[in-house]
Amino acid sequence: MSVQFNVPTPLRSFVGGHNSLLIDANSVGDTLNHIELKYPGFKQRICDKEGELRKFINVFLNDEDIRYLDCLATPVKSGDTLSVIPAVAGGSGQTFQSLLSLAKEQVPELNPVELKSRIDSKEPLTLLDVREGEEFRQGYIPGSINVPRGFLELQVESKIPDKQSPIALYCAGGTRSLLAGLTLKKMGYQFIISLAGGFNGWAKESLPVTIPKVLSEKERKRYNRHLKIPEIGEEGQLKLLNSKVLLIGTGGLGCPNAYYLAAAGVGTLGLVDFDVVDESNLQRQILHTADRVGQPKVKSAIQTLSGFNPDLKIIPFEERLTSSNVERIFADFDVIVDGSDNFPTRYLVNDACVKLGKPCVHGSVFRFEGQVSVFDPSDEAPCYRCLYPEPPPPSLAPSCAEAGVLGVLPGVIGLLEAIETIKHITGIGTPLKGRLLTFDALETKFKEFKIRKNPHCSYCASKEGFPGYVDYEQLCSVEAN
Ligand SMILES: [Zn+2]
CATH class of the missing domain: 3.40.250.10 (Rhodanese-like domain)
Known part of the structure; x- marks a missing residue:
């Protein structure tokens, strides 16, 4: 017959995980010595260097605290139970x-x-x-x-x-x-x-180490609210700062895109526009000001944006986008944001994005209605031609200049484009690929439609490779039938 020694949870790892041990001994100290022989290092958990019971440990012989008996010299006999009760602080009681x-x-x-x-x-x-x-x-x-x-x-x-x-x-x-x-x-x-x-x-050991590019103190302050979002954080902000976004047009859709992408920390913005600021633009094209009427829009945009974010790099393209310059202009950019206001440019942008494998964030507005989508030919998503293989005839597709547009509507649609652009760059959320989002400002209604990849699309599904650019002015000036 022997003494039963109950081990508290925090000490079980020192005795092979046992919750109790049966020991043949004749005193408490003797019991501890026997355990120490089998599990070296155990006794020091209970006793200090002088061999005294530690202050935060109590040992009970049956229900008596041994400090009130003969402490470690307390005799034990067969059938007794010794229990170690350490001080615990609510948790597991495990020490470091x-x-x-x-x-x-x-x-x-x-x-x-x-x-x-x-x-x-x-x-x-x-x-x-x-x-x-x-x-x-x-x-x-x-x-x-x-x-x-x-x-x-x-x-x-x-x-x-x-x-x-x-x-x-x-x-x-x-x-x-x-x-x-x-x-x-x-x-x-x-x-x-x-x-x-x-x-x-x-x-x-001089083994390889990666030293990541980090945000400067100034950038940490400026983008503090992004850093607080776990999905973006420093990594996402660095992606934005390293990204290059090309805006097609600095008009109704280009303006809100440019403002917010610059504010959010997109590092490089390309601006394509050959137009000059007209008084009628000021109703919605918020980069431009009344004193800049007659000036090139790209120059006006640079003036506003660089005052707004001095660290932004702007690459201006003061030229009309054509099939002969489109690849040169698109070459260095990660994302193309389509804010064009005409079909020839829209089809040209789509075709070039398909050829170059670049994502195109699409937005368009008409009076009180807008559309947004993301066309990304680099994966299995549809392109603009999958949605609309051909442009509408001119009589059914009046421009904003002819049909008019609610001044704030491009703000809503442009900012949805900006959100999709940021999601694409940072890789967060669910992109608006294969989905067409429409907004009706009069009813205040968003609707979503599925866009399927057209297996017969002459551009993104072409088996014979890229079919070439076409005469986009002519493509868009032909009346159907
Ligand atoms: Zn397609």
Whole structure:
């Protein structure tokens, strides 16, 4: 017969996970010594260097506190129960040291050179940096993703949905990543390793490090409200600053696009317009001012936009878009925003985007109604010609100059284009691809229509390659039948 020694949860990892032990001993101290023989390091959790019971530990013999008996010299006999009751603070009661030991048991560690050869072997392995964002921005192991330790439980499942996928964790020195590994294990992740010595150890071995481009202090202030949105954050803002957007026209649709894209931090805006500011433009074309009537619209736009965001780079194209200059003008841009007011330009823009594989954000307005969509020939989405294989005859397609337009309507449609542009650049949300959104200002109604990719589209589905540009003026001046 022996004494039953009950182990509290925080100490179980030191005795092989047992919640109680049966020990043959004749005093409390003797019991602890026996346990120490089997599980070295255990006794120091209970007693200090002098061999005295630690202040935050109570040991009960049956229901008596041994401090009120003979303390460690208290005799025990067969059938007695000894219980260790440590102070707990509501949580698991685990101390840092006990957690760390548990983590070391459960999370295998690799040194930097071992991790490097795992990475080089091209076996699937997700590198997860659990340092704070600020530390990550100073430099990280190439290919890593960053989920700060404090956000681990909240964000890791969205970033690494597959719990079978092997993950290598690292922090600065190797401690936070071990604890993070324990958390991931509890969340069901199966294959976790931790980098011993952390990023600092990795850098000391002169292994490769990526130093990311970061926002300047000034940019952090200016785009603070974007940085607060997790979907955009610093990464998204850098994408915007590095992006190049071409606006076709600086008229009704181009103006709100230009204003908001410049404000949101798109780094480079190209402006295509050969027109001059007319008094009748001022009803809606808000980049231009009364004192600039007669001036080229592109120059007027530059004047407004550079006062608004001095860091914006503007590339002006004061020329009419034609099939002979369209590829030169489009070449350097990531997204084309169509704010044109005529069909020849609209078809030309579509055809060039199909040929060059560039996304086109489409907007158009007529009196009280507007349309928006995103045509992206680089994936399986339809193009403008899938929606409208041919332009309407001129008698059915009056321009704004002929038919008129509500002055604020291009603001609504242009800003929907700007939103789609930002979504495309940052890769967030669901793009308006394969969908036509219409807005009726008189009824205040949005409607959405599905646009199918036309398998016989002469442009985006052409098997023989790009069919060539056509005479767009002629294409749009022919009356049907
Ligand atoms: Zn098409």
